[in-house]
Amino acid sequence: MTGFGQRRNIPMTVTFLEMKAKPQVLPPTAPKGKIAILKAEKPTVHFYRYLYETIGHDYYWVDRIKTDDASLAAIICHPQVELYVLHVNGCPAGMAELDFRNTRTGLIAYFGLMPEFIGKRLGYFFLYHAVANAWAKPITTLLVNTCTLDHPRALALYQRIGFKAYSREDRSVELP
Structure with a gap:
């Protein structure tokens, strides 16, 4: 039951995936248009929130919305965290953290x-x-997770590039 002042929980299944070696897949052909992938050096919280909220809106990305600005800045500006932004014809088109x-x-x-x-x-x-x-970093494992609230083709995309599912977990997301 939801109403004024009450939060809503949405059930989901999270799939945890891993990759233990660099994938042996051919590089994809570049899409049409002017494409650039740029590393955002010390991204501002405002810019990050724009990307995060626009991309994640339909998929109930809420964790970083609930994070205060100082805590978020500490994460996204940490020297071991990298933010890449896909640009198409000069416009932000995607993010990879x-x-x-x-x-x-x-x-x-x-x-x-x-x-x-x-x-x-x-x-x-x-x-x-x-x-x-x-x-390109000295890693032995690369992890990602996706859930049933993400884009319907997200899991297949991760598996196509070489990620293997190793666990699933039922959870819920609390909407702010």
């Missing part, structure tokens, strides 16, 4: 495309480059 704070393990903390760029063959291209950037 890579977290290397755990020794020898990389984590794709967040990955997604702006709504206007979904279905334009950009997901695999961008994910390939995010994975390549991760494996």
Whole structure:
């Protein structure tokens, strides 16, 4: 039951995936248009929130919305956290947040495309480059997770590039 002042919980199943070696897949052909993937050096909280909230809105990304600005800045500006932004024709089209704070393990903390760029063959291209950037680090494992609230093709995309599911867990997300 929801009403004024009450929060809503949405059930989901989280799939945890791992990659134990750099994938042996061919690089994708670059999509049409002017494509650039740029590392955001010391991203501002405002810019990060714009990406996060726009990309994650339809998929109930709420964790970072609930995080205060100072705590969020400490995460996204940490020297072992990297934010890559996909640009198409000069416009932000996606984000990939890579977290290397755990020794020898990389984590794709967040990955997604702006709504206007979904279905334009950009997901695999961008994910390939995010994975390549991760494996350029001295890691032995790369992790990612997805859930049933994410884009319906997210799990298949991760598996296509070489991630293997190792665990599933039923959870719920509390909407703010």
